[in-house]
Amino acid sequence: MFGLVMPAATGGILMLFWVWAVLDVIATDSILHRNLPKGTWVLLVIFVPTIGAMAWLLLGRPEGAGIAPGGGGPRAGQVAEYSGGAFSAAPRGPEDDPTWKKRSGTASGPSLPSSLVDGESLAIRERKLMEREAELARREAELAERSDDDSADETHDD
Numbered sequence: 001m002f003g004l005v006m007p008a009a010t011g012g013i014l015m016l017f018w019v020w021a022v023l024d025v026i027a028t029d030s031i032l033h034r035n036l037p038k039g040t041w042v043l044l045v046i047f048v049p050t051i052g053a054m055a056w057l058l059l060g061r062p063e064g065a066g067i068a069p070g071g072g073g074p075r076a077g078q079v080a081e082y083s084g085g086a087f088s089a090a091p092r093g094p095e096d097d098p099t100w101k102k103r104s105g106t107a108s109g110p111s112l113p114s115s116l117v118d119g120e121s122l123a124i125r126e127r128k129l130m131e132r133e134a135e136l137a138r139r140e141a142e143l144a145e146r147s148d149d150d151s152a153d154e155t156h157d158d
Contacts, residue, residue, distance in 0.1 A: 014050055021045050021053035024061065032062040 025045050030038040041060050045052040094100050 018045070018049045018053050021056050025056055028062065028065070032065075033060055034062065035059050 022042075022045050025033075025038070025041045028038075033041055036044070041056055045056050
């Protein structure tokens with residue numbers, strides 16, 4: 001009796017391992033796969049069950065991946081940077097620190113453009129922008145007039 005239970009248990013474990021490998025290959029981001037493209041890994045694991053699953057575990061799975069299927073990505077709430085076959089926490093700048101605004105002297109509110117900090121109001125900036133747009137329109141009209149005059153002179157010369 002014990003001789004019949006062992007092969008069934010081994011077969012069940014191998015079947016669970018194969019299902020896990022198929023789900024893991026499918027759930028893992030294609031950028032993270034090692035050695036072969038994602039489609040090749042899927043076909044290998046499905047059509048060569050035990051050997052393909054072992055190959056995926058040893059050769060294709062991202063380094064440092066957790067046990068959960070597709071567990072090769074960053075952990076929840078973590079910004080990730082991919083380099084050298086594994087994820088690592090992305091470098092953080094000083095502005096990502098919650099105490100940064102307090103240290104920089106701007107404790108509340110969004111940061112303002114330097115022109116507004118220097119005292120220039122939005123109305124003044126908008127007026128300057130409209131003046132620049134009018135100047136641009138005038139220049140374009142002059143160029144269009146010149147090109148019309150040049151084409152008219154060419155037709156009269158013939």
